[in-house]
Amino acid sequence: MASVADIVAPANAEGTKATILKWCKAVGESVLKDEPLIELETDKVTVEIASPATGRLVEIVRQSDQEVTPGDVLGRISAAVTNESIEPTEALVTPPLADAAGEPVAPRGAGRQSLSPSVRRLLAQHELAPDSISGSGRNGRITAQDVLRHAEHSLAQVTASPQPLVRAPLAPAVTTPAPATGSARVPHTPIRRRIAEHMARSLLDAPHVTTLFEVDLTRVMAHRKAHAAEFEARGSRLTLTAYFIAACARALRAVPEVNATFHQDAMELHADANIGIGTALGNKGLIVPVLRQVQTLNLFGVAQRLTDVVELARTGKLAPEEVRGGTFTISNHGVGGSLLAAPIIINQPQVAILGVGKLERRVCVVEVEGVESISIRSMCYLTLSIDHRALDAFQANAFLSHVVATLEAWAD
Numbered sequence: 001m002a003s004v005a006d007i008v009a010p011a012n013a014e015g016t017k018a019t020i021l022k023w024c025k026a027v028g029e030s031v032l033k034d035e036p037l038i039e040l041e042t043d044k045v046t047v048e049i050a051s052p053a054t055g056r057l058v059e060i061v062r063q064s065d066q067e068v069t070p071g072d073v074l075g076r077i078s079a080a081v082t083n084e085s086i087e088p089t090e091a092l093v094t095p096p097l098a099d100a101a102g103e104p105v106a107p108r109g110a111g112r113q114s115l116s117p118s119v120r121r122l123l124a125q126h127e128l129a130p131d132s133i134s135g136s137g138r139n140g141r142i143t144a145q146d147v148l149r150h151a152e153h154s155l156a157q158v159t160a161s162p163q164p165l166v167r168a169p170l171a172p173a174v175t176t177p178a179p180a181t182g183s184a185r186v187p188h189t190p191i192r193r194r195i196a197e198h199m200a201r202s203l204l205d206a207p208h209v210t211t212l213f214e215v216d217l218t219r220v221m222a223h224r225k226a227h228a229a230e231f232e233a234r235g236s237r238l239t240l241t242a243y244f245i246a247a248c249a250r251a252l253r254a255v256p257e258v259n260a261t262f263h264q265d266a267m268e269l270h271a272d273a274n275i276g277i278g279t280a281l282g283n284k285g286l287i288v289p290v291l292r293q294v295q296t297l298n299l300f301g302v303a304q305r306l307t308d309v310v311e312l313a314r315t316g317k318l319a320p321e322e323v324r325g326g327t328f329t330i331s332n333h334g335v336g337g338s339l340l341a342a343p344i345i346i347n348q349p350q351v352a353i354l355g356v357g358k359l360e361r362r363v364c365v366v367e368v369e370g371v372e373s374i375s376i377r378s379m380c381y382l383t384l385s386i387d388h389r390a391l392d393a394f395q396a397n398a399f400l401s402h403v404v405a406t407l408e409a410w411a412d
Helices: 088-092 117-126 146-161 188-203 220-231 240-254 299-313 392-410
Strands: 002-008 018-023 037-041 046-050 053-059 075-078 210-215 259-260 267-271 276-277 326-331 352-356 362-367 372-387
Touching: 002 117, 002 210, 018 188, 046 088, 117 146, 210 392, 220 392, 240 276, 240 299, 240 326, 240 352, 240 392, 276 299, 352 392, 372 392
Parallel strands: 276 326, 326 352
Antiparallel strands: 002 075, 018 037, 037 046, 053 075, 210 372, 259 267, 352 372, 362 372
8 A cells, every 4th residue: 555645845935936957756766755856946046855755756747847836736656655665776776976987986885875866966077986975964865065065175185286287288270260150049047037037026016216325445445454364364254245234234223114025004124134145146147145133243243154155155055044034135246347236126025225336446535624635545336226115215315324324434
């Protein structure tokens, strides 16, 4: 006898859609409870869905590349009971990987669970054998994070070692190929489709208005120069973004209407400053990891947490909870050379987003003790795009004034 267990799309805080990247098993194949079964991609992260039971995959309801929402049934498993057994060799043994010499690599330990597809891909990509890696997952299972950590450690050791100088042979003459003609269609990735839908919906629902201020970061730059080495020695990079996060946390306490969610019948003001940081992933799109309760952190705490989440974002290791629950967002578009961007589309259901432009050394007129003089200062533009249903110019200007005053008087 066997019972049927549904495979259900997991819930998330925003209730957003996801796309099935791939099924790790085919109908009729055996599966173990908690074995990776499906890879899902949202507009934020890629997650694995584990098998809810040991048995056989008897039905795939939703195919690869199909969109799903939380609670959808994706497939069904005939769960093994007393009269239905699973062959251990079929369920536990994965195709052996080959080492650099092409020899098969035996799995480490007799009790090792099967490797997930993502882990197998990473092992092959980095030419690693599974028995060289200590697994941190359940029952010693190797995770994708374990492989990436091991690969990064190995790379660091190689680059730290002196390398022999090898003179490259002269390159043969190459004929310049004819320029390509025509055009090519590149299908949208699931994450790009999700971003497009989210941005269009935000602009459609919320009337965007942008206010522009200029900030003098000369004191911030002096502070950063004096403390960057100390932060680095303590394991954290002191970036300009850390100062903007800290200044915004103070301003959100002073103008709480900016740290809010707009509802049709009320404004929901949030006690915690959970600040999202827009992080570019190259051609893959944009992700917004969230720093929680920033109002409780000093500058080092902000810098440390920022270093951690940006590294996780760029290596694809963010957990779903690390991109949820943001109440305000910062977009530091200046790192790409942009002086000004307006409006920056609000990350709904938030009501405002800060844009930070490129830092420039400019000649400015400054006043010291009533005397004006010309000085070279470190300047940049700040914009605040707001949902005009929730905020007016009064709150927007008050917020940016507070941010500017904090940064220009930075001393601690």
